[in-house]
Amino acid sequence: MSSVFEQPVTLHRPRPADAALALRWSVDAVERLFDLPFPELMHQAQTVHRENFDPSRVEFATLLSVKTGGCPEDCNYCPQAARFDTGVEATKLMEPDEVRVAAQRAKDAGATRFCMGAAWRAPKDRDIEKVAELVRTVKALGLETCATLGMLEDGHAQTLQSAGLDYYNHNLDSAPDFYGDIITTRDYQDRLDTLQRVRSAGVKVCCGGIVGMGETRRQRAGLVAELANLTPYPESVPINNLVKVEGTPLASQADLDPFEFVRTIAVARITMPTARVRLSAGRQQMGDGVQALCFLAGANSIFYGDKLLTTGNPDTDADVALLQRLGMTRAAPEVQP
Ligand code: SAM
Ligand code: DTB
Ligand code: SF4
Numbered sequence: 001m002s003s004v005f006e007q008p009v010t011l012h013r014p015r016p017a018d019a020a021l022a023l024r025w026s027v028d029a030v031e032r033l034f035d036l037p038f039p040e041l042m043h044q045a046q047t048v049h050r051e052n053f054d055p056s057r058v059e060f061a062t063l064l065s066v067k068t069g070g071c072p073e074d075c076n077y078c079p080q081a082a083r084f085d086t087g088v089e090a091t092k093l094m095e096p097d098e099v100r101v102a103a104q105r106a107k108d109a110g111a112t113r114f115c116m117g118a119a120w121r122a123p124k125d126r127d128i129e130k131v132a133e134l135v136r137t138v139k140a141l142g143l144e145t146c147a148t149l150g151m152l153e154d155g156h157a158q159t160l161q162s163a164g165l166d167y168y169n170h171n172l173d174s175a176p177d178f179y180g181d182i183i184t185t186r187d188y189q190d191r192l193d194t195l196q197r198v199r200s201a202g203v204k205v206c207c208g209g210i211v212g213m214g215e216t217r218r219q220r221a222g223l224v225a226e227l228a229n230l231t232p233y234p235e236s237v238p239i240n241n242l243v244k245v246e247g248t249p250l251a252s253q254a255d256l257d258p259f260e261f262v263r264t265i266a267v268a269r270i271t272m273p274t275a276r277v278r279l280s281a282g283r284q285q286m287g288d289g290v291q292a293l294c295f296l297a298g299a300n301s302i303f304y305g306d307k308l309l310t311t312g313n314p315d316t317d318a319d320v321a322l323l324q325r326l327g328m329t330r331a332a333p334e335v336q337p
Contacts, residue, residue, distance in 0.1 A: 175222025241282025269298025
């Protein structure tokens with residue numbers, strides 16, 4: 001990390017005009033952004049943010065775990081992996097009526113986007129048919145729809161798209177050179193293949209990662225470079241701060257410096273100017289001040305509701321109060337229901 005007395009680094013790299021024409025970001029160039037003095041980085045991020053969004057508006061998305069736990073994968077951070085003793089009980093896929101009630105509640109509380117998560121390695125054909133029904137159910141309530149179900153086969157994304165799926169969430173999670181330390185049961189290319197299937201089916205891509213897993217700054221830069229170099233880059237980029245869950249291999253991981261988390265948000269904003277940058281897992285542990293810095297750094301979406309998938313999230317009253325104190329408001333939906 002550079003000293004506080006060092007001169008600011010001037011960036012000579014032109015910013016891509018739009019996602020489809022985006023130039024490739026080298027890991028070095030992204031790392032140089034991370035290395036900027038904090039005020040300079042925040043200024044650049046805010047400038048990009050304001051060119052593309054109203055900086056006072058934040059999207060509210062509610063998560064629902066429609067199929068919890070019992071997952072065969074070995075993602076070291078995840079409370080839903082069957083091999084870790086985390087106390088999470090495995091459930092079957094929820095029925096449309098149950099999901100309708102949860103989605104209506106989320107809408108009534110002010111969410112505009114509803115994300116359904118399932119702890120699968122990869123859904124089977126019959127799972128996709130059932131999730132398509134859930135998507136139709138949620139879409140009929142006038143909410144934007146999102147699903148995260150694991151790896152997709154040919155045709156799956158198309159079926160979900162036909163049912164009204166707006167976004168598919170599938171994260172790269174980390175830089176390629178750190179990935180093997182975290183997950184061994186599927187490889188990086190599997191993830192890229194699923195993202196390509198989602199893109200080809202005309203479903204918007206929601207793809208991000210987790211920081212605070214013991215990676216270096218360069219590896220955080222490596223993750224952001226991978227995301228920014230997807231062609232086009234994702235419409236939606238969740239940046240998760242590791243939620244340390246008892247029983248997972250990462251339970252005692254040292255905390256990431258909160259300013260480093262804010263820097264990650266800022267660098268995502270600068271490298272993916274028109275994406276929704278989502279301040280995702282880890283808000284409950286973060287405090288209001290750090291969250292406010294994340295909004296200044298260009299985050300403009302949060303998970304809204306007192307639960308993520310299996311872990312806690314600030315309750316809706318606390319989020320409304322925080323935004324009120326900041327004079328910020330909820331963003332209108334991007335997709336016409
Ligand atoms: N099973 C599917 C998959 O892995 O693609 C979908 C659900 S999975 C829980 C969705 C994402 O949640 C993961 O890719 C990871 O980025 C994030 N996640 C899971 N556990 C987390 C934790 N403890 N802290 C932060 N993010 C987490
Ligand atoms: C994402 O990137 N973060 C969300 C969503 N996509 C599905 C999930 C966070 C999960 C945090 C751990 C849990 O609650 O189980
Ligand atoms: Fe399974 Fe997804 Fe958790 Fe990995 S992140 S263990 S694939 S639920």
